[in-house]
Amino acid sequence: MTTVSVQNVAKSFGTVPVLRDIDAVFPQGTFTSLLGPSGSGKTTLLRIIAGFVTPDQGGVTIGEKDVTGIPVWGRNIGIMFQSYALFPHMTVASNVAFGLELRGIRGAEAPKAVAEALDMVHLADFGDRMPKNLSGGQQQRVALARAMVIKPSVLLLDEPLSALDRRLRQKMQVELLRIQSQTGLTTIFVTHDQEEALTLSDRIAILDKGRIVQSGAPEEIYENPQTRFAAEFLGDSNFLTGVVESGAVRLPDGTAIQTTAPLPANRQKPTLAIRPEKMSPAPHDGATNQIAAKILTVIYAGPALSYLLQTPDGTRLKLFQANRDGTLMREGETITLHWSPAHSIPVQD
Amino acid sequence: MPSKATPQRALKGARILPQWVSTTALLLPAYGWLSLADFLPLLTMFLFSFMNKTPMGKAPIEFTLRHYRAFIDQPYLVKIAANTLLMGLWTTLTCAVLGFLAALALVRCTTGARRETLLILILLPFWTNGLVRVFSWTMVLRENGFLDNLWHWIAPTAGSIAILYSREAIVIGLVHGYLPYRIITCYIALVTIDDAIIGAAQSLGARWWVILTKILIPLAAPGLISGAVLTFVPVIGSFMEPRILGGKVGVTMGTVIEDQFTQAFNWPLGASLSFTLLAVTLAIFATFSGILRRGTGGTA
Amino acid sequence: MTRLGQVFLGMILIFLYTPIFVLMAMGFNESELYELPFKFSTRWYSALSTNTELLTSGFNSIVLAVITAIGTLAALALSRRTFRGRSLLQLLLLPPIAIPWLITGTAC
Numbered sequence: 001m002t003t004v005s006v007q008n009v010a011k012s013f014g015t016v017p018v019l020r021d022i023d024a025v026f027p028q029g030t031f032t033s034l035l036g037p038s039g040s041g042k043t044t045l046l047r048i049i050a051g052f053v054t055p056d057q058g059g060v061t062i063g064e065k066d067v068t069g070i071p072v073w074g075r076n077i078g079i080m081f082q083s084y085a086l087f088p089h090m091t092v093a094s095n096v097a098f099g100l101e102l103r104g105i106r107g108a109e110a111p112k113a114v115a116e117a118l119d120m121v122h123l124a125d126f127g128d129r130m131p132k133n134l135s136g137g138q139q140q141r142v143a144l145a146r147a148m149v150i151k152p153s154v155l156l157l158d159e160p161l162s163a164l165d166r167r168l169r170q171k172m173q174v175e176l177l178r179i180q181s182q183t184g185l186t187t188i189f190v191t192h193d194q195e196e197a198l199t200l201s202d203r204i205a206i207l208d209k210g211r212i213v214q215s216g217a218p219e220e221i222y223e224n225p226q227t228r229f230a231a232e233f234l235g236d237s238n239f240l241t242g243v244v245e246s247g248a249v250r251l252p253d254g255t256a257i258q259t260t261a262p263l264p265a266n267r268q269k270p271t272l273a274i275r276p277e278k279m280s281p282a283p284h285d286g287a288t289n290q291i292a293a294k295i296l297t298v299i300y301a302g303p304a305l306s307y308l309l310q311t312p313d314g315t316r317l318k319l320f321q322a323n324r325d326g327t328l329m330r331e332g333e334t335i336t337l338h339w340s341p342a343h344s345i346p347v348q349d
Numbered sequence: 350m351p352s353k354a355t356p357q358r359a360l361k362g363a364r365i366l367p368q369w370v371s372t373t374a375l376l377l378p379a380y381g382w383l384s385l386a387d388f389l390p391l392l393t394m395f396l397f398s399f400m401n402k403t404p405m406g407k408a409p410i411e412f413t414l415r416h417y418r419a420f421i422d423q424p425y426l427v428k429i430a431a432n433t434l435l436m437g438l439w440t441t442l443t444c445a446v447l448g449f450l451a452a453l454a455l456v457r458c459t460t461g462a463r464r465e466t467l468l469i470l471i472l473l474p475f476w477t478n479g480l481v482r483v484f485s486w487t488m489v490l491r492e493n494g495f496l497d498n499l500w501h502w503i504a505p506t507a508g509s510i511a512i513l514y515s516r517e518a519i520v521i522g523l524v525h526g527y528l529p530y531r532i533i534t535c536y537i538a539l540v541t542i543d544d545a546i547i548g549a550a551q552s553l554g555a556r557w558w559v560i561l562t563k564i565l566i567p568l569a570a571p572g573l574i575s576g577a578v579l580t581f582v583p584v585i586g587s588f589m590e591p592r593i594l595g596g597k598v599g600v601t602m603g604t605v606i607e608d609q610f611t612q613a614f615n616w617p618l619g620a621s622l623s624f625t626l627l628a629v630t631l632a633i634f635a636t637f638s639g640i641l642r643r644g645t646g647g648t649a
Numbered sequence: 650m651t652r653l654g655q656v657f658l659g660m661i662l663i664f665l666y667t668p669i670f671v672l673m674a675m676g677f678n679e680s681e682l683y684e685l686p687f688k689f690s691t692r693w694y695s696a697l698s699t700n701t702e703l704l705t706s707g708f709n710s711i712v713l714a715v716i717t718a719i720g721t722l723a724a725l726a727l728s729r730r731t732f733r734g735r736s737l738l739q740l741l742l743l744p745p746i747a748i749p750w751l752i753t754g755t756a757c
Contacts, residue, residue, distance in 0.1 A: 050548075050552060051551075052548060052551075071551075072548070072551040072552055073551050073552075073553075073554045073555055073556050074554075075552075076554075077552050078552065079548065079549060079552040081545040081548065081549065082545075083543055083545045084545075085543060085545035085546045085548065085549040086546075086549075087546060087549075087550070087564060088546075088568065089567045089568055098550070098553050098555075098563075099553030099554055102553060102554040102555055102559065103554060143549070146549070146553070147552070147553075150553060150554070156552075368732075369732065372726050372732050375722045375723060375726035376722070376723050376726045376727075376738065378719040378722055378723075379719045379720050379722060379723030380723065380738065380741075382716065382719055383741070383742075388741070447661065450657060451657065451658060451661045453654070454654030454655065454657050454658045455658065457650075457651075457654060458650070458651045458652075458653075458654030458655050458658070459654075459655070459658070467658060467662075470662055470665075470666075471661070471662070471665065474665045474666065474669060477669060481672065482668060482669075484672070485668030485669060485671055485672035486668050488668070488671050488672065488675060489667055489668050489671050495667070495671045525664070525665065525668065528661070528664075528665065529665065532661070557650075631740075
């Protein structure tokens, strides 16, 4: 089993910096998502770990071995691409056997390993087919078998599910998780899909403009985002800005917002993030963390209801509610929103 | 497994005219022109090839098969044919290697605007006049020509490296004529290969020669073979390059045939030799199209 | 590796352009027989400027280009459509390439 780490990596393409000062550890057996919008550098980081891209500075370690100077073919990695990247001129079985042949595994051992790998992805009877005769999901499973059969030290996934439709994607997520936990393989997964990152990962690293802005367990990041970007990119968030006054944040209209988190010094202007599902429309006596807002839009989404609201000073807020009894508040209604002080989280802009 | 509708099937609903009408409309101009400018004259030539002499003047014409026995009656033709095939082979092979490597370099080592510029620069010489191109090579390759002068400037004491009037000169001229075409066909075959496929092979442990022999060449094979056939076929019929660059050694089937028409005035022999050449070419083409079909048919 | 490929492409370009540049240079050489050493002269270009044949040739080239476009239509049909006799029509395309063009020209 293998821990992968990246030390002090930077990379520019021409004059455009793509990654700066990246330090990251991917502990053995964990499933880590690199989450970020396009252009955040997540794919470049994966390609540096794979060896396709040479970093301008810094290094990569896989297990005990510093692989910075080692080309792709010497790193013993398994990789899956968005485009499947099967060898179109080879049968499914030859595709899977490709890496074994290069490792000098021949004779009876190779077909056995190929059969096992295809069995693992439920394609045992597909060995003689050509890739073009398979569906997208089947092709991606062949790619997974091909990557796993060589017993790689690390599995790198470059948005492998993005080309699949929603249902198939969910099925493949389950497959991936099952196989990953069975093998205990250190896995690094690049995605721009926050939902996918939340469901699949043990750990998430959020990238923005070439930096890792926050990393940790999904619930850790979700419950305690440290920056406005992290709060917005992983899940949804409301933001309120005010001035610190005697242990609370006073909004422009005078409302005091309580938080359990440590606040900066008086007169500073922090931004507070509040998750839309943590707010509730019931007025709450005791008067802390209450603001009035008018409902602009109601979105009925079956199990969930979501509302877009506006406060008297013009701030837009979102509110998510579970659909418990099917009753809706109406557009135009003014309601009072309340939330617990533990749910106002100061974030950096 | 859900079956995907082919684009053709998807279009069919919207089609008003039956498909054969549009197919005919697309084909008619070209094949009409070909009948007028190629098939008709070739048919006449086919007729000539059975005549005992060139149909000029008033002497009566007899029909005979004896011109088709030329290879038996005139054994020197066999040697010329062998030389011609060798010339075709060398040209095709040189073009294949250089063309494939150049296309590979274009795909793997260049990007964006620079690649486009290079493609245009490679294609431009293809559009220059063939005769002019061949004559320019005489200036480069002959004694006291451009290359010889350059060589003497680098190594003043060394002997001449002029290679005009040799088989090498013919091959150089022919390669020069067909290389741009070969680079472009190889480029088209290679550029369609997804980068991720090469990346996947590398991740599985493949070094560059494995990628070359197991991935790139097999995937580009249909393009490589059709490019080779379309170089080989016109090259063995060529007469301009052998004549101008080969001098005395430049006797090929092409020049022999040309001589029958322009010097010996024996059109029937010239015609029968051309059709023999065509038969050989068709045989080669048939062999390779078989390989091609098998190569793309789906077995690894 | 990238550098190697670029150097190779450079060599290919030198190969393709050497005869063309030598020819262009010889246009400015005084000798009628491309003799070296090189003596600069524009007499061949002034001879060219009085040549009316050039205009006619230019027009002919345009006509040829139009005929080439006809070929594109056929290529479209042959590659996109399957119909009876397709292979025969494809086969018929070979003789015009295989037979030396001089022959076809003579027969016309």
